[in-house]
Amino acid sequence: MCAMLDLSALTDPIPLARRLIQAPSVTPADAGALDVLSEALEALGFVCTRFRFEEVDNLYARLGKAAPVFCFAGHTDVVPPGDEAAWSRGPFEAEIADDVLWGRGASDMKGAIAAMVAAVARHLQASGEPAGSIAFLITGDEEGPAINGTKKLLKAVTDKGERFDHCLVGEPTNPHHLGDTIKVGRRGSLNGVVTVTGQQGHVAYPEKAENPIPVLIDFLNRITAHTLDEGAPHFQPSNLEVTTIDVGNAPHNVIPAKATAKFNIRFNTAHTGDGLKQWLREQAIAAEQGFFGDFDLDLTVTGDAFLTETGPFTDLLRAAVKEQTGHDPALTTGGGTSDARFIKDYCPVAEFGLVGETMHQVDERVPVSDVTRLAAIYADVLQRYFKTFA
Incomplete structure (x- = not known):
């Protein structure tokens, strides 16, 4: 299986998104989701380390040893599907129909995680090794109590000497269209x-x-x-x-x-x-x-409430989104909480992902074109980031 996950194959986020959705990782179960992600990241040269806190599995991965360290963060756990008979397509089948990817976690947020991996593959293909480091901070406890996930994972990796310069969380921040909104804080x-x-x-x-x-x-x-x-x-x-x-x-x-x-x-x-x-x-x-x-x-x-001040980091995020979507995203702080509330204690953090109209609903789904475009946005972010901060 690893031989199939070469660099060119991983530039397309859809196969990985489908494999992730097919792992029924309802909080706190992992159901193999982190194995799928680790396999893809290791194929790109990342060093992957698993951290288990009580019943929750978490993953930290890093490519490179130098600063600056750009971190992608997110979660592979999902909420329960509810009445599976009410779904038009199986919640864990990851079916594609009419260019739409269906399944629990498609928008929140396995589609975004697959786009992150594809973005790294594209960056390595275009520019070679990053002028710094890229990290992945992935939890299995965001949809649950959030006790044995990102908060403990951050402490564990920083206790081992890891440091982050900036972080982008892949939560589904857009209310209607890809490119609407970047979250720069939370209440x-x-x-x-x-x-x-x-x-x-x-x-x-x-x-x-x-x-x-x-x-x-x-x-x-x-x-x-x-x-x-x-x-x-x-x-x-x-x-x-x-x-x-x-x-x-x-x-x-x-x-x-x-x-x-x-x-x-x-x-x-x-x-x-x-x-x-x-x-x-x-x-x-x-x-x-x-x-x-x-x-x-x-x-x-x-x-606690937090705000990431506007500056070079938020500027490059906006520029990448506008370049790839044509939309000038608003910088907002609305909505509920996310794991960004823990990350903000370690580095500046922002959030940008897919459209969240169907997240947590029966028939959660996302256009295939949105996932591929999100991968392009994340790849653009990496290019701009290392040009700006390296």
Whole structure:
């Protein structure tokens, strides 16, 4: 099999994209996806090292020993297909029909990983060994808890002396057309669970009970009525959303003992996770004044907001996208979180990949022409990168 993966064969991303999709790597299973990728990278001369953290497999690969180090980052794990009977074509068959590649992971983001490999093959074919190094940082835990993936992988490889100068993540950043959007930052995310515990009792004798519901309502009113900000440069306003309120009290004549709620804050660079935690604790203290039960606030920041400043790196990314697509991409920060939130602590990072209209949906798919054009964009990025920074 390795003999078939010569340099010229790997300049076409579609065969590799199909092989990756055919590996049913639903988080946290790898199902052979990283074996397929390692085989292709080793055929290009990369040194591949696997890192396993608990049930998650991860891959680090590097070609070259000199600086600067340009890193491609992404994930081979995918979300479950859902009802497979609802798919027009099998979610792991990687069928091509009417010049469209179908399958789970086609857009998010096995198609982009295949384009990265094809881009390296094209760069080596056109220019020989890079004037620096190219690395791949690939996890199997992006769609899962993101505990045993990129975060631990970064620490492991940097503890061994690896360093990165810039990183490009292949998330499907484009909303409608290839070339729409480059992500140069992400909002932060904070999850909150509030549990108020009082004293159950009869509604006719409230003095013998301690109702947790008014305290919970007071707290939620305080945090939802507050305007977090009006936005920040390159960022939309932060938003707080209550996602569930649970009491589970069926009778009309019983004051419940406990009430809980969950909420999420997506925040921009006007805030830090620690700052929002402090504000929420202050609102909790105000809401529980005069309450004789327990008020528990469980807060978890899954990532702080960050922004990669515009400059030579973002300029060359925009130039490559415009050259290959004719579109001048917007530099944005919208959407959810990604593993870029971990990478930004090690080097400047941006994100650009395929169109994400069908990601995580039944019948996930992407035009074959988009995958091949993405490979051309990534190859253009490599050419410009080493001319700019080497």
